[in-house]
Amino acid sequence: MKYVVALAVLLVAGCAGSRIRSNYTPPQPEPKEVREHPEWNPSANKAETGEPPAVANEPSPTSKPADDLWITGWKIGVQLEDRTFEVQQPSNPVRKMQRFEVWRGQTLLGMAIVESARAKTARLRLDRPKNEDTTLAPGDIVLSRLWLPTRDKHVALHGEFKPPTEQMSRQELEFALELAGCTLDEKLTAKTDLVIIGHNLLGDDWYRRMRSDLHFEVMKASDAAAYFDPPN
Numbered sequence: 001m002k003y004v005v006a007l008a009v010l011l012v013a014g015c016a017g018s019r020i021r022s023n024y025t026p027p028q029p030e031p032k033e034v035r036e037h038p039e040w041n042p043s044a045n046k047a048e049t050g051e052p053p054a055v056a057n058e059p060s061p062t063s064k065p066a067d068d069l070w071i072t073g074w075k076i077g078v079q080l081e082d083r084t085f086e087v088q089q090p091s092n093p094v095r096k097m098q099r100f101e102v103w104r105g106q107t108l109l110g111m112a113i114v115e116s117a118r119a120k121t122a123r124l125r126l127d128r129p130k131n132e133d134t135t136l137a138p139g140d141i142v143l144s145r146l147w148l149p150t151r152d153k154h155v156a157l158h159g160e161f162k163p164p165t166e167q168m169s170r171q172e173l174e175f176a177l178e179l180a181g182c183t184l185d186e187k188l189t190a191k192t193d194l195v196i197i198g199h200n201l202l203g204d205d206w207y208r209r210m211r212s213d214l215h216f217e218v219m220k221a222s223d224a225a226a227y228f229d230p231p232n
Contacts, residue, residue, distance in 0.1 A: 075139050076102075082135040083126040084115075087142065090149035094122045098180055099227045102126055103141040109134050111226070112142060145194070145219055146180055146227055156185040158207040159198030159221070166198055167225040176228040192216050196224045 078086040087094075094100075096117045102109040111128035126136055147153060155177055161170040168176070173196065174184055185192050188210045194217040201207060 075141060076136060079136060079138060080123070083129070084123065085112075085136055086121050086123050089118070089120055089122055092147070092149055092151055092181070093117060093119075094147070095179075095181055098144070098147070100124065100142045100144045100147075102136065103143070104137070104139075109136070109140065144227070145217070146177065146182055146224070148193070152181050152183045154185050154191050154193045155182045155196060156188045156192045156194075157196050157198070158188060158201065158204050160200045160203075161198040161221055166221045168221070168228070170198075173221065173224065173228075177224075180227065188214060188216065190214060194219055196221055 076085045076087075080086060094114050094117055096114050098114045098117075100112045100114075102112050108130060110126055110130050112124040113127045114122050115125050116123045124142070126134065146155070157170060157173065160166075161168065161173060163169060177184060187206050188195055192214070195207070196219050197207075198221045
């Protein structure tokens, strides 16, 4: 009789447990933001469309956007001359000779170079205009794919970087990236923000294994070189 009672208790407890479990929703992990942008995804490259990357909320020079924004830009504020302007320094200051893209709506105006960098402000000049008649105007967007306003950007290089296939060798690109304030990762890891890809990626076993597990931005070597070398 004791066994019958014990069995009945177990059955009742089991049914109750089943009801509890059926209404239980396990906590969901926080979704990770995918940093890879379609413009730099070789399988969905939109570079030929001339569309600029999205600038999240178009932050002001003094704002501090989140680190996980894949790209950060601001609107031109103090304009000194037709092709020269001044911005306030963020917590990760811009450096002299650093280059930024300048966009007006859907049009890339050219590259701007940091002429001088002080503690609170930096002076930039448009030195690679797409059109010689181009002048700057308040509201134009300044941005860089190699820079974050709050910290150094972690960058890894994968593939082969051998001229003349690529404009810059691996050594030249690494040196330029360090001068631009990037932190170089020996290879793609969870800390990597951006991967600059050369040619022959099929021969890079590590990149092929890790690309499906990690979230990161992708940039072609030729586009990275545009931040350092004048176009041919």
